[in-house]
Amino acid sequence: NAGVTQTPKFQVLKTGQSMTLQCAQDMNHEYMSWYRQDPGMGLRLIHYSVGAGITDQGEVPNGYNVSRSTTEDFPLRLLSAAPSQTSVYFCASSYNQAGGAVQQYFGPGTRLTVT
């Protein structure tokens, strides 16, 4: 199992450009999430999905779009990049357990710089 994979590892964008951060998992997990990590602020939830075709907003969704057409993939789109979106982005997945929440598995992260 590759687990959770993310591409690219590093990206530099100019203000106003758009791009898609890719995330894939091969563990057949229902739940997938996107977080951004900024110094001193921990991980903040951007968007999440509870299954193919179902997405919802997290704490900081503005400026980002997601879709979930398959169980495996959960891409994050930056519509018009802004310097405030400079951050490290982590994708995570977990499975749905009847007894309650279970641990999330994180991807390696994408370091994004917007100039």
Next chain:
Amino acid sequence: GENVEQHPSTLSVQEGDSAVIKCTYSDSASNYFPWYKQELGKRPQLIIDIRSNVGEKKDQRIAVTLNKTAKHFSLHITETQPEDSAVYFCAASTFSGNQFYFGTGTSLTVIP
């Protein structure tokens, strides 16, 4: 929504001493509390977790305690080693498990 607060933000201990990191949460519906360790440039990795029906859980040198009434939970690391140096995050999630809320992290330095 849930609000998770974590203290301290930085912690330095001598090798062999104990380290304690504390978190509080606001949503009484939260019932799953994982702790993650993140080394520089790496992804967060789960080190221990606890559910609301348990008051304490231990795994070798690491333990977590939970006080549901006070809405706080703590990470205890005993006999610290230099390789314990990292950033530690607490988190909280409800029964549904589709949203996790993280604390702001504690940078632990173990001095040899």
